[in-house]
Amino acid sequence: xxxxxCRFIAKALAEKLTGKTIVDIFVRKPSAARYSKxxxxxxxxxxxxxVFCKGKNIVLNCEPYFAVVHLGMSAYxxxxxxxxxxxxxxxxxxxxxxTGEQLFCHDERGFGSVRFFMPGEExxxxxxxxxxxxxxxxxxxxxxxxxxxxKTEVKPFLLNQKAVCCGLGNIYVAEIxxxxxxxxFKKTCDITLDQAxxxxxxxxxxxxxxxxxxTSAIQTIAKNLPRGGGMSSCFSIYQxxxxxxxxxATTCARQNGRATWYCSFCQKEGW
Ligand SMILES: [Zn+2]
Numbered sequence: 001x002x003x004x005x006c007r008f009i010a011k012a013l014a015e016k017l018t019g020k021t022i023v024d025i026f027v028r029k030p031s032a033a034r035y036s037k038x039x040x041x042x043x044x045x046x047x048x049x050x051v052f053c054k055g056k057n058i059v060l061n062c063e064p065y066f067a068v069v070h071l072g073m074s075a076y077x078x079x080x081x082x083x084x085x086x087x088x089x090x091x092x093x094x095x096x097x098x099t100g101e102q103l104f105c106h107d108e109r110g111f112g113s114v115r116f117f118m119p120g121e122e123x124x125x126x127x128x129x130x131x132x133x134x135x136x137x138x139x140x141x142x143x144x145x146x147x148x149x150x151k152t153e154v155k156p157f158l159l160n161q162k163a164v165c166c167g168l169g170n171i172y173v174a175e176i177x178x179x180x181x182x183x184x185f186k187k188t189c190d191i192t193l194d195q196a197x198x199x200x201x202x203x204x205x206x207x208x209x210x211x212x213x214x215t216s217a218i219q220t221i222a223k224n225l226p227r228g229g230g231m232s233s234c235f236s237i238y239q240x241x242x243x244x245x246x247x248x249a250t251t252c253a254r255q256n257g258r259a260t261w262y263c264s265f266c267q268k269e270g271w
Pocket of ligand 1: 243244245246247248263264265266267
């Protein structure tokens with residue numbers, strides 16, 4: 001799950017929930033609340049004042065209460081009641097609204113979570129995050145400052161939501177490093193000011209494009225449709241056979257257990 005995808009979902013949830021009251025919550029998979037200090041039943045009788053997104057977290061603002069939803073790998077929301085047994089079994093929780101509407105969170109793989117926060121409690125999933133790529137704070141100088149002494153490779157550094165920026169996942173980090181012409185295996189501490197500038201700029205370009213087209217979100221949703229999943233044609237390097245810049249065959253390597261696509265000609269490690 002990537003930041004643009006979460007923003008897309010948060011926007012849809014804001015339209016659906018804002019101004020309405022949660023009259024009941026049914027937790028069908030208790031593991032969804034594994035990180036929450038308080039039972040999710042606390043959401044009952046809370047009015048939703050808005051929904052926003054930070055990084056990959058979707059925040060239900062029921063001021064002075066807050067609930068933070070993380071969709072994990074592939075959880076999603078549906079306003080339609082499950083039509084068959086398999087679909088019903090994937091529901092991790094559902095909420096009922098004062099309007100009579102219902103909302104179902106489906107999480108087949110179980111990586112998603114919801115945390116409830118009492119008034120005045122620090123909303124740690126948000127407060128611990130690094131800035132988003134569009135925040136004024138995310139500059140090449142900020143990047144270098146955070147990169148100082150970091151022996152980690154640049155791809156996991158960009159994926160770490162607390163390190164330098166938040167909201168990036170495996171797909172867009174591959175696209176960003178390709179656009180910036182930086183090897184995903186480059187040591188973070190070896191990044192120069194010019195390279196940091198290219199990474200910051202590329203991150204804004206790729207994420208703006210994703211926000212505009214909804215690429216990744218559409219791909220996820222499309223998987224459930226008969227002719228879905230074709231949106232990967234929008235990518236330049238991720239899951240591509242050929243580099244969109246030089247035409248050479250791409251390389252797919254394992255890096256910290258994740259698949260990493262790159263072009264060994266356009267993203268040389270020594271650069
Ligand atoms: Zn290339």
